[in-house]
Amino acid sequence: MSLMNDRPSTPLLDQVVWPADLRKLQPDRLRQLADELRQEVISAVGVTGGHLGSGLGVVELTTAIHYVFDTPNDKLVWDVGHQCYPHKILTGRRDRIRTLRQGGGLSGFTKRAESEYDPFGAAHSSTSISAALGFAVANRMQGKPGKGIAVIGDGSMSAGMAYEAMNNAREAGNRLIVILNDNDMSIAPPVGGLSAYLARLVSSREFLGLRDLAKRLARRLPRPLHNAARKTDEFARGMAMGGTLFEELGFYYVGPIDGHNLDQLIPVLENVRDAAEGPCLVHVVTQKGKGYAPAEAAADKYHGVQKFDVITGAQAKAPPGPPSYTGVFAKALIAEAERDPAICAITAAMPSGTGLDKFGAAFPDRTFDVGIAEQHAVTFAAGLAAQGMRPFCAIYSTFLQRAYDQVVHDVAIQNLPVRFAIDRAGLVGADGSTHAGSFDVTYLASLPNFVVMAAADEAELVHMVHTCAVHDDGPIAVRYPRGNGTGIALPATPERLEIGKGRIVREGRQVAILSLGTRLEEALKAAETLEAKGLSTTVADLRFAKPLDEALIRRLLTTHEVAVTIEEGAVGGLGAHVLTMASDQGLIDNGLKLRTMRLPDIFQDQDKPEKQYADARLDAGAIVDTVLTALRHNSTGIGTEARA
Ligand SMILES: Cc1ncc(C[n+]2csc(CCOP(=O)(O)OP(=O)(O)O)c2C)c(N)n1
Numbered sequence: 012m013s014l015m016n017d018r019p020s021t022p023l024l025d026q027v028v029w030p031a032d033l034r035k036l037q038p039d040r041l042r043q044l045a046d047e048l049r050q051e052v053i054s055a056v057g058v059t060g061g062h063l064g065s066g067l068g069v070v071e072l073t074t075a076i077h078y079v080f081d082t083p084n085d086k087l088v089w090d091v092g093h094q095c096y097p098h099k100i101l102t103g104r105r106d107r108i109r110t111l112r113q114g115g116g117l118s119g120f121t122k123r124a125e126s127e128y129d130p131f132g133a134a135h136s137s138t139s140i141s142a143a144l145g146f147a148v149a150n151r152m153q154g155k156p157g158k159g160i161a162v163i164g165d166g167s168m169s170a171g172m173a174y175e176a177m178n179n180a181r182e183a184g185n186r187l188i189v190i191l192n193d194n195d196m197s198i199a200p201p202v203g204g205l206s207a208y209l210a211r212l213v214s215s216r217e218f219l220g221l222r223d224l225a226k227r228l229a230r231r232l233p234r235p236l237h238n239a240a241r242k243t244d245e246f247a248r249g250m251a252m253g254g255t256l257f258e259e260l261g262f263y264y265v266g267p268i269d270g271h272n273l274d275q276l277i278p279v280l281e282n283v284r285d286a287a288e289g290p291c292l293v294h295v296v297t298q299k300g301k302g303y304a305p306a307e308a309a310a311d312k313y314h315g316v317q318k319f320d321v322i323t324g325a326q327a328k329a330p331p332g333p334p335s336y337t338g339v340f341a342k343a344l345i346a347e348a349e350r351d352p353a354i355c356a357i358t359a360a361m362p363s364g365t366g367l368d369k370f371g372a373a374f375p376d377r378t379f380d381v382g383i384a385e386q387h388a389v390t391f392a393a394g395l396a397a398q399g400m401r402p403f404c405a406i407y408s409t410f411l412q413r414a415y416d417q418v419v420h421d422v423a424i425q426n427l428p429v430r431f432a433i434d435r436a437g438l439v440g441a442d443g444s445t446h447a448g449s450f451d452v453t454y455l456a457s458l459p460n461f462v463v464m465a466a467a468d469e470a471e472l473v474h475m476v477h478t479c480a481v482h483d484d485g486p487i488a489v490r491y492p493r494g495n496g497t498g499i500a501l502p503a504t505p506e507r508l509e510i511g512k513g514r515i516v517r518e519g520r521q522v523a524i525l526s527l528g529t530r531l532e533e534a535l536k537a538a539e540t541l542e543a544k545g546l547s548t549t550v551a552d553l554r555f556a557k558p559l560d561e562a563l564i565r566r567l568l569t570t571h572e573v574a575v576t577i578e579e580g581a582v583g584g585l586g587a588h589v590l591t592m593a594s595d596q597g598l599i600d601n602g603l604k605l606r607t608m609r610l611p612d613i614f615q616d617q618d619k620p621e622k623q624y625a626d627a628r629l630d631a632g633a634i635v636d637t638v639l640t641a642l643r644h645n646s647t648g649i650g651t652e653a654r655a
């Protein structure tokens with residue numbers, strides 16, 4: 012079978028478009044089908060890049076679920092959804108699987124709009140049990156058959172929302188089935204007490220004989236499950252410990268069982284499906300990256316990969332370029348921590364993504380990976396700050412959304428000096444709308460006491476990390492984008508920026524572009540074009556979305572004919588604050604042409620950043636158009652519009 016990135020030959024998989032086709036197969040054919048499915052996933056992701064390790068780990072589980080349950084009537088909800096590629100191939104989307112994460116192609120996560128087999132969208136973790144519970148209870152209330160099935164990983168079980176849902180699960184009785192996919196991995200190795208508990212469940216003290224096990228089961232599980240017990244050796248292993256935590260929450264705990272062994276998965280899932288009582292939690296043990304040697308051998312199990320050669324596993328390398336913003340942040344924070352023992356750092360299960368893996372290597376005792384628990388991360392940081400530490404909470408813009416009340420209630424109202432390092436701010440490309448960092452300026456700059464900065468380039472980021480480090484007067488945030496910097500030289504010595512002060516990068520007279528963050532590069536390109544059209548253009552890097560540099564903004568708005576704000580953020584950010592200030596101070600009473608440029612009020616699909624920027628109309632061309640349109644705009648006032 013050729014694997015050179017073309018479609019491998021898959022005689023059985025070719026017969027399966029939908030789960031109904033799968034269910035026509037004899038059980039003893041499922042092994043071959045799973046093997047072919049795994050090869051198809053490897054082949055497809057070799058072409059598209061994306062999330063590989065987690066999908067490889069659930070090939071058998073996906074096959075078994077669609078074989079046993081009546082999907083789409085039984086609602087299957089994948090947690091995070093990054094492991095959904097095998098699921099998409101088995102649910103009518105194999106023909107498009109090589110369009111994954113590309114504009115107009117398949118989403119890299121589950122998506123309601125894409126298929127009835129995706130009853131619930133995902134991408135942010137730990138939502139699946141709540142959603143599956145919703146489906147289950149709705150079916151019960153409507154007298155309909157149909158289960159809610161949540162497949163949630165061990166990493167995703169570290170978020171509080173999973174326990175909120177399990178606490179409520181009795182509502183659904185036997186209509187709710189939770190499948191815990193335990194591969195002993197998050198993106199990094201999992202952390203915390205839960206991970207230790209699951210490890211104990213899996214590596215039980217002694218291997219009970221099935222006979223003893225069967226007796227134990229008789230006391231614990233609904234009748235139909237007894238048969239499964241006799242069929243699966245792995246039951247014995249788990250029952251030695253019992254899933255006490257889950258049982259105390261009202262679940263029938265079943266497992267742990269081998270999540271790659273279809274001969275065990277099928278009977279257990281059939282019995283759980285037919286159990287008279289519930290809810291049930293089935294604990295399956297899998298291997299992230301299973302069945303692909305380069306993934307199995309990798310420390311991250313090929314969690315997220317670029318396109319790769321499926322024969323060697325070698326990933327496509329981006330051409331060498333400037334350092335990433337993440338790397339510059341980590342290096343700058345290490346320098347701050349060398350100067351100040353109060354500096355510490357917190358990540359919510361994203362050490363490599365935030366660069367805190369590097370910080371942790373330098374300062375292991377001052378680095379905290381709290382698991383997928385952003386709400387806890389923020390309030391933990393607030394506690395650290397209240398007791399005199401200088402915590403940096405490094406959380407992607409999109410994931411910080413999950414901790415908004417903690418930001419308001421525990422940090423802003425108490426005016427605690429938590430530093431927020433907001434990575435992936437702005438558009439992120441292929442992860443699409445669920446991961447775009449569109450809203451952090453909108454949701455932070457509206458909070459009293461907050462200082463909100465945006466780095467225009469990596470040199471500015473170094474200054475802003477230092478400014479955060481030494482700022483003890485309350486909460487402060489610096490946002491910066493995914494990807495590489497501009498290549499500008501990094502400062503040998505970081506400067507402490509004056510809070511609320513922007514800077515003029517280019518002096519002109521007629522047009523003023525007020526830029527926030529990395530759109531500065533496009534603003535300067537636009538200024539060149541405008542200058543060539545005879546329009547003298549000023550470019551300011553405001554640096555702060557809060558507090559605004561009111562003196563600078565007032566000077567620009569009262570001395571230029573057209574002013575344009577630009578930011579890589581949603582409505583309600585910098586532009587809104589400048590408009591509010593201008594309105595409050597009567598700066599728009601005298602015919603000033605003031606326009607704001609921001610992300611469009613839509614959720615953008617997966618795509619490449621450059622296309623997303625063009626679609627968002629946030630590039631130099633769009634700035635020029637906005638200025639010229641404003642200048643052409645008839646300034647005779649409302650009466651004209653009325654007569655037009
Ligand atoms: C709220 C939230 N925080 C962080 C992430 C980033 N993230 C994506 S997958 C993942 C690890 C998930 O681990 P697990 O649930 O065990 O799934 P596995 O990858 O092991 O299959 C993380 C931290 C996320 N998707 N959502």
Ligand SMILES: CC(=O)[C@@H](O)[C@H](O)COP(=O)(O)O
Pocket residue numbers: 062091093134198315364435439442493
């Ligand atoms: C599935 C998930 O949420 C993460 O894997 C995310 O895709 C990482 O994003 P970056 O690739 O920007 O680190």
Ligand SMILES: [Mg+2]
Pocket residue numbers: 164165166167192193194195196197
């Ligand atoms: Mg896991």
